[in-house]
Amino acid sequence: MEIIQSIEHDVNVVRITGDLDGNTAPTAQAQIMLLASPNVKIVLDMSEVSFMSSAGLRMLLVMYRTLISKSGKVVLVGLSEDIRDTMSMTGFLDFFSYHETLDDGLKTLSLG
Amino acid sequence: MERVDAYPTREYQGFKLRPGKSFPFGATFVPGGVNFSIYSSHATACSLVLFDKGQAQPKVEIPFPDEYRIGNVFSMIVFDLNYENIEYGYRMDGPCDPQQGHRFDSSKILLDPYAKAISGRDVWGQAPNWENIFPHRSLLVFDDFDWDNDRPLEIPMEDLVIYEMHVRSFTRHPSSGVKFPGTFAGIRQKLPYLKDLGANCIELMPIYEFDEFENSRIHPETGETLMNYWGYSTVGFFAPKSGLAATGKMGMQVDELKALVKDLHRNGIEVFLDVVFNHTAEGNEKGPYISFRGIDNKTYYMLTPEGYYFNFSGTGNTLNCNNPVVRNIVLDCLRYWASEYHIDGFRFDLASILGRDPSGYPLSNPPLLESLAYDPILAKCKLIAEAWDAGGLYQVGSFPAYGRWAEWNGKYRDGLRRYLKGEPGLVEDIALRIQGSPDLYSSRGPTASINFITCHDGFTLNDLVSYNDKHNEANGEGNQDGGNDNNSWNCGWEGPTTDTGINSLRLRQMKNAVAMLLVSQGVPMILMGDELGRTQNGNNNTYCQDNALNWFDWNLMDSSSELFRFFSNCIKFRLAHPIFRNRWHLSNQDRVGSGYADITWHGTKAWNPDWSSSSRLLAFMLNGKHARGGIVEDNDIYVATNMHWDSHWFELPRLPEGKNWSVSVNTSVNTPEDIWEVGHEPMLDNQNEILLGDRSVVILVGK
Numbered sequence: 001m002e003i004i005q006s007i008e009h010d011v012n013v014v015r016i017t018g019d020l021d022g023n024t025a026p027t028a029q030a031q032i033m034l035l036a037s038p039n040v041k042i043v044l045d046m047s048e049v050s051f052m053s054s055a056g057l058r059m060l061l062v063m064y065r066t067l068i069s070k071s072g073k074v075v076l077v078g079l080s081e082d083i084r085d086t087m088s089m090t091g092f093l094d095f096f097s098y099h100e101t102l103d104d105g106l107k108t109l110s111l112g
Numbered sequence: 113m114e115r116v117d118a119y120p121t122r123e124y125q126g127f128k129l130r131p132g133k134s135f136p137f138g139a140t141f142v143p144g145g146v147n148f149s150i151y152s153s154h155a156t157a158c159s160l161v162l163f164d165k166g167q168a169q170p171k172v173e174i175p176f177p178d179e180y181r182i183g184n185v186f187s188m189i190v191f192d193l194n195y196e197n198i199e200y201g202y203r204m205d206g207p208c209d210p211q212q213g214h215r216f217d218s219s220k221i222l223l224d225p226y227a228k229a230i231s232g233r234d235v236w237g238q239a240p241n242w243e244n245i246f247p248h249r250s251l252l253v254f255d256d257f258d259w260d261n262d263r264p265l266e267i268p269m270e271d272l273v274i275y276e277m278h279v280r281s282f283t284r285h286p287s288s289g290v291k292f293p294g295t296f297a298g299i300r301q302k303l304p305y306l307k308d309l310g311a312n313c314i315e316l317m318p319i320y321e322f323d324e325f326e327n328s329r330i331h332p333e334t335g336e337t338l339m340n341y342w343g344y345s346t347v348g349f350f351a352p353k354s355g356l357a358a359t360g361k362m363g364m365q366v367d368e369l370k371a372l373v374k375d376l377h378r379n380g381i382e383v384f385l386d387v388v389f390n391h392t393a394e395g396n397e398k399g400p401y402i403s404f405r406g407i408d409n410k411t412y413y414m415l416t417p418e419g420y421y422f423n424f425s426g427t428g429n430t431l432n433c434n435n436p437v438v439r440n441i442v443l444d445c446l447r448y449w450a451s452e453y454h455i456d457g458f459r460f461d462l463a464s465i466l467g468r469d470p471s472g473y474p475l476s477n478p479p480l481l482e483s484l485a486y487d488p489i490l491a492k493c494k495l496i497a498e499a500w501d502a503g504g505l506y507q508v509g510s511f512p513a514y515g516r517w518a519e520w521n522g523k524y525r526d527g528l529r530r531y532l533k534g535e536p537g538l539v540e541d542i543a544l545r546i547q548g549s550p551d552l553y554s555s556r557g558p559t560a561s562i563n564f565i566t567c568h569d570g571f572t573l574n575d576l577v578s579y580n581d582k583h584n585e586a587n588g589e590g591n592q593d594g595g596n597d598n599n600s601w602n603c604g605w606e607g608p609t610t611d612t613g614i615n616s617l618r619l620r621q622m623k624n625a626v627a628m629l630l631v632s633q634g635v636p637m638i639l640m641g642d643e644l645g646r647t648q649n650g651n652n653n654t655y656c657q658d659n660a661l662n663w664f665d666w667n668l669m670d671s672s673s674e675l676f677r678f679f680s681n682c683i684k685f686r687l688a689h690p691i692f693r694n695r696w697h698l699s700n701q702d703r704v705g706s707g708y709a710d711i712t713w714h715g716t717k718a719w720n721p722d723w724s725s726s727s728r729l730l731a732f733m734l735n736g737k738h739a740r741g742g743i744v745e746d747n748d749i750y751v752a753t754n755m756h757w758d759s760h761w762f763e764l765p766r767l768p769e770g771k772n773w774s775v776s777v778n779t780s781v782n783t784p785e786d787i788w789e790v791g792h793e794p795m796l797d798n799q800n801e802i803l804l805g806d807r808s809v810v811i812l813v814g815k
Contacts, residue, residue: 022196053196054254054364054389061258089357090364091371095258 003031011041011109013102017048020056029059033066040072043105047078057092064095077105120145120191124174131180132187137444138226138350139200139252145191146252148581150202150224151184152408152419153437154214157205160184161221165197165231165251170221174205196363196539198237199231199249200224204407210397210419211408221246223348223403225441228253228448229366230321230348236280236355237339237658238293240325243789248323248347251363253752255452264456265382266492267312269518273630273683274384274637275311276567278342278662279319279356282640285663292323292358295454296365296372303379309643309676310683315378315384315459317568318343319369321351324658326393331588338588338656342568344395344461345427347801348471349445360436373454384494385449389433389442390465390501399428400429411437414472422472424465426502433466437738439480442466457494459520464497465510474505478512485514496520496562497812509552513560518635521549526599528565529576532625532808533601534755537725539722542753546732547711548633557696561634566642568653569595573642576600577621579672583650586657594653609649619645620807623678623779623786624753627809630682631751633694643679644668652710674783681787685776685811688790691739691746702735703742707768710738714752718765728756729804738813748814754804773799773812 001018012035020028038053044060046052060076067074075097079087087093099105120128130457132147140147148160159175176186201223206216223230227250227454232240240247279631283298290298295789299314306314322343329338354360357368373382373383379788387751392412394405404412414422414430421429467478483488499511499519508522517800524545531538538717544551548558566573571582580602584594603617622645629636640646641664648654654661669676698711713721714731722729731752739746750773752762759780764773779786788794796802804810 020384053362054367055196057364058254058256059368065258085291086359086362089292089295089300089359089371090367091257091374094368094371104264 001028003028005035008106009054009110011043013043013045013106015045015048019051020049020059021051022055025055025059029063031067032063036066036070036072037041038070038072040067040070041109042050042067042074043102043109044074044076045078045102046076046080046083049083050080051087052083057087057090061092061095073109075099075105075108077102115143117189118188122177125172127172127174128142128191129174130189130191130230132189133238134182134187136187137185138224138228138743140248141195141252141254142189145189146193146195146201147187147189148293149185149187150226150407151186151437152204152206152412153184153208154408155204155216159203160188160190161201161203161246162190162193163199163201165199170243171672185639193252195252198252199246200252201250202407213403213415213419215409217401217406219721220401220406222401222406223248224250225348225403225407226350226444227251227348228255229363230354231363233321233325234324234354234361237324237377246798248321249542252780253366257367257452259370259454260376262374262377262454264450264454265377265380265490266456267382268695269494270636270695271687272313272494272635273311274313274315274383274562275306275309275640275688276315276317276637277640278317278408278568280341280658281662282664285660285665287666287668288795290666293354293765295358296368297358300372300375300808303375306378306381310687311638312380312687313382313384313456313629315386317386318346319356319385320346320387320783321348321353323347323393329588331586332793333588334586336586336657336659338792339658340656341658341662342655344388345391346388347393349389349441350448352549364429370453373661377454383454384457384459384496385455386461388457388461389431389444390462391427391429395428396421396423408437411435413782414468414470424472424501424503424505425462425466430465430607431469432470433480434469434475434478439483440478443483443487446484447487450489450493455493457496459496460553461498462501462506463511464499464501465503467507468503468505472503474496476512481512481517482514482562483798485516494518509549513554513556517531518560518562520567521545521552521563521634523552524561524563524632524634525565526565526597528625528628529569529599531728531753531755532565532621532628534728534757536728539721539727540723543713543732546628546632547698548694554697558633559635559695562637563629563632563634564637564639565629566639567637568639571600571650572639572646572648573625573650574623574645574647575650577618577652578602578647579650580606582652583607584653586649586661587653594651598652617807619675620677620779624684624755624809626679627777627811630686630696630748630752631692631811633692633698636686638679640664643676644672645675677783678787682777684790689739690744691734691736691749691751694740696741704737706735708733708735708737710735712765714750714765716760716762718763729754729760731762749773750812750814752802752804752810754806754808757806759805760803761803761805762810764799767814771814773814775810776813777809777811779810780808
């Protein structure tokens with residue numbers, strides 16, 4: 001699992017590559033949380049995540065709860081069909097706004 | 113602040129340990145590790161057995177050091193486990209002396225009775241590895257689901273319309289069109305359908321982990337694999353069945369079921385579970401060691417003086433429900449489902465067993481039933497008993513209720529069925545059933561009565577009007593299984609026919625049934641698919657059929673739209689009129705000074721019901737000023753039922769000045785005029801009398 005961060009305008013783009021599971025989720029969480037300043041905007045680009053376990057989903061939701069408590073915003077982009085289905089069936093997807101492409105995600109955050 | 117107990121105090125083969133906490137039982141996350149706690153009244157030693165997921169052999173077996181046992185409880189914290197990749201079980205040592213009730217076998221690895229998820233049957237129907245030394249494995253589960261502001265809905269009992277459903281059957285048929293057929297997620301995708309129908313409660317047939325391969329066999333003639341399809345045979349009481357979850361293969365069945373409950377609640381629909389505490393999947397002395405038998409046989413099972421298993425359940429063993437230890441696990445289990453899964457109510461399979469003492473005798477004041485009735489967590493849950501068992505105890509009307517328990521009213525089912533098929537001599541019985549069975553539940557009120565005409569046991573509604581006899585050959589038991597007391601009538605031909613007269617009578621009979629059901633006081637229950645005329649080809653016991661006999665065929669939505677419309681309008685009519693939903697019995701008197709009794713009885717002549725033994729006609733009027741005991745005002749409602757083979761004129765009771773009768777339902781009229789939408793009922797031209805066609809029901813609204 002690897003995380004690459006960049007900034008597009010005022011939005012943090014976090015690109016995760018690899019699997020998100022019990023082994024990698026804590027690391028991912030720790031790195032992303034470094035960005036958790038008030039009013040932060042984050043796009044999580046998941047297009048290179050091939051597998052996400054229960055721990056990965058929980059990491060996302062913890063991150064979401066932390067960010068909104070700081071009036072931040074987070075958008076998911078590039079979810080694979082499998083991951084989107086899993087997130088939908090387990091109720092995790094209900095919490096997130098998500099878009100197909102990075103551009104759409106960026107647009108949503110810039111407008112919001 | 114960091115906790116002192118976040119550090120290990122001992123090491124065993126590289127695993128870091130610490131004495132655990134006895135409470136809570138099961139496996140629980142604690143800082144840095146997992147607390148394992150299990151009890152046995154008779155074990156002399158216990159080891160925790162850990163597997164890496166899916167591996168044939170354990171990665172380690174950690175014996176509980178003697179000082180890790182308090183009383184009969186073994187507990188231990190193990191640190192640094194990769195919780196997503198761990199399966200665990202226990203090995204117990206103790207006496208093996210069947211005559212004394214003990215069957216310890218230290219060669220077996222045992223499932224935690226408190227396991228919150230179980231692997232081994234991850235995907236429905238996927239053939240297991242029969243050589244597996246530990247086929248049903250306990251998993252670790254996070255209980256951190258994000259419910260937002262959800263909690264059980266607490267819809268008043270009298271306002272419920274229950275829809276009994278099998279999770280797999282509902283969407284397994286290819287015609288369902290859902291992405292993950294046969295799963296909890298599939299139900300979620302069909303929420304719009306449930307909303308259209310209008311039921312506000314779904315009762316799920318067993319969803320506790322069971323083994324669909326238990327006693328599975330090949331039908332000698334058809335070659336069909338027969339399975340433990342319905343699932344009335346529990347492997348683990350705390351775990352949702354993995355094979356009913358699309359995410360079961362990822363071990364996320366807990367989240368998937370919770371997401372379903374949350375979504376149903378968001379749509380105003382309660383969730384009941386059909387729970388099976390009367391026996392387990394371990395069978396009799398020839399059955400497998402899964403859990404209880406090897407952990408504490410003598411405590412968990414009702415045993416004969418010789419050490420054999422009592423069989424009040426008809427399935428080989430009987431859970432020893434009124435042993436104090438077993439009572440507690442049942443209570444722990446229900447509390448867990450109510451608090452962790454926000455379950456709204458429970459229906460107890462063969463509940464009379466729960467009132468038997470350890471020797472099998474019925475108790476007058478069964479401690480388990482009392483504990484459940486008074487429990488603070490379960491306080492708002494609906495508790496429903498199937499008030500009989502396979503050992504001959506029949507308690508419909510006399511189940512120990514403690515002001516809480518409702519019952520599946522078998523007498524309602526039988527009476528309505530016999531009346532529907534035109535048997536004479538039933539009008540007095542029907543009058544009681546329609547009032548919520550005050551003869552059975554005088555002090556408990558109509559909400560003690562779950563009214564139903566069909567349920568998973570027995571014919572579907574379509575088959576009730578299409579078959580005189582059961583046709584269970586597909587079950588491979590020579591048509592010997594299943595009940596013979598069906599009280600069914602085929603309307604003139606056994607099974608499907610192209611005779612339009614018979615088919616139209618069958619359709620009318622189904623409408624008659626649901627119309628009477630939904631104007632009865634008490635709580636109506638509908639069987640999944642009856643609203644579309646689902647058939648099981650005359651099979652009245654499809655417990656083993658993983659095929660179209662059970663699967664809900666969604667193509668019926670086109671061919672049975674008339675029946676669906678009738679059902680859904682009947683449900684909406686009931687929910688629009690509080691007069692059908694009284695919490696207390698009707699008095700047959702005028703206690704609010706309306707000039708009319710709350711319910712009055714009529715026949716072909718108003719005010720003159722025919723109670724004679726040859727009568728097949730009955731009409732009644734509910735006076736609107738008495739709705740909910742006179743607290744709210746509703747319309748007057750008149751219901752006439754003619755189960756005779758001839759048509760009859762019914763004289764209508766006169767309404768107060770300024771009110772007229774409008775027609776809501778007339779089952780002898782062709783669609784779409786068989787039923788009218790609530791509020792759009794047309795006024796009758798003739799306010800004095802109405803013709804009821806042969807075998808038909810009319811419902812009028814006075815407004």
